Amino acid sequence: MERLDKILANTGRWSRKEARALIRAGRVTVDGTTASAPEEKADPAARFAVDGEPISGEKLVYLMLHKPAGLVSATEDPRQPTVLTLLPEHLRRVGLFPAGRLDRDTEGLLLLTNDGPLAHRLLAPRRHVDKTYFVRVDGVLDASDAAAFAGGMTLADGLVCLPAGLEILEEPGTGLVTLQEGKYHQIKRMLAARGKPVVYLKRLTMGPLSLDPALEKGAWRPLTAEELSALRSV
Ligand code: URA
Numbered sequence: 001m002e003r004l005d006k007i008l009a010n011t012g013r014w015s016r017k018e019a020r021a022l023i024r025a026g027r028v029t030v031d032g033t034t035a036s037a038p039e040e041k042a043d044p045a046a047r048f049a050v051d052g053e054p055i056s057g058e059k060l061v062y063l064m065l066h067k068p069a070g071l072v073s074a075t076e077d078p079r080q081p082t083v084l085t086l087l088p089e090h091l092r093r094v095g096l097f098p099a100g101r102l103d104r105d106t107e108g109l110l111l112l113t114n115d116g117p118l119a120h121r122l123l124a125p126r127r128h129v130d131k132t133y134f135v136r137v138d139g140v141l142d143a144s145d146a147a148a149f150a151g152g153m154t155l156a157d158g159l160v161c162l163p164a165g166l167e168i169l170e171e172p173g174t175g176l177v178t179l180q181e182g183k184y185h186q187i188k189r190m191l192a193a194r195g196k197p198v199v200y201l202k203r204l205t206m207g208p209l210s211l212d213p214a215l216e217k218g219a220w221r222p223l224t225a226e227e228l229s230a231l232r233s234v
Contacts (some may be wrong), residue, residue, distance in 0.1 A: 003040035004030065007048070010059040027051050029041055059096055061074035062223040063087075063112040064232070066215040067203075071102040073110060083110060099129075100182055100206065101122060108133070108203035109211040111231075112220070122207060122234060128162070129234055132205040133187060139196035141168045141175045148194060149177070155193045159183060164190070174202075207234045 008019035008028070020038040022028050029049045042048075048055050054056045065071070071083045073095050084092055099111040099119035113119055122129055122151045146166040153161045165178035173196075177187050188198045206213050208230035217223060223231070 001041040002044055003038065004035055004040045004042050008050075008055075009042050010044075011055060013055070013144070015222065022050055030124065046212060054196050060115045061091065061096060061113060062115065062118075062210060062228055063091075063096070063220045064209065064215065064223055064227070065110045065112055065220040066211060066217050067102055067107055067110040068217040069105045069107055073098040074103050078150060080104065083112070086220065087112075087158060102203060103185060103188070103201070104131075106201045106203065107217065108201075109206055110203070111206065111209065111223075118231065122231065123182070125181060127234065129207040130205070131179050131182060131207075132165075132204060133177045133179070134174070134202045134204055135187060135191070135198055136174045136200040136201075137191055137196040138173070138199050140172050141196065143168075143194065145191075145194050147177075148189065153190055155189055157189065159186070159189055161190060180219065207231065 002095065003017050004023055005019040008014055009016040014022065023035050023038045023040075026034050026036065027050055031046050035042075039090040044059070058070070065086065067083055070081070070176070071085065072080050074082050075084055084096065085139060087096070092121045095114040096112045097119070100123055101115055102108065102110055104162060109120075110117075121127065146168060149166040155161070162180050164180070164197060165176070167176040169175050187201060191198050209223075209227055212221065219228055
């Protein structure tokens, strides 16, 4: 059980002071009963409403995950294990979802959150939040591939791509791809169109977030305060 003003403030929607004012004004209900005192205790999993509008009493959570291959970026899947199976039971019940998808065989940075508005902002196509990937192809990447990426490719299957970055790395067949969008199988499709199929793909960054090199595959940690504030200002 927690204080009601704290539960409301934990949602990130109101300050503690605003939450107290809402409660004192009789605008908050807990499981259908109007609350009157901010110090009242409630179960954070109870049903809360403000002015009759339901809100989740659950805390906003932001996790950085090093996604391994073999898991789908979804909250549920009828056939395959999802990235949520990597989390302990208590974190599977707070409404987390992956903010953006990686293919089942793609590894790397995945943000898991229950902050819908923030995820929506990050993923909105018009915001062009950059994502960087390490890629290995079957073949050799060269300047003509980088030029094609930079020019914005239109694929035979109709996919129109915004200009993308390709930095060729020393190890033959490897590079860093920067996309400002995230269409279905985009890197695989762009490189297949260049005749250089992707054999390995790992996301390294998303906007201001970089995959923490200390996170092993399958491991996760909460975002730091700095990471969260950088994300919020995207
Ligand atoms: N592009 C892809 O092809 N797959 C991913 O998972 C991400 C970007």
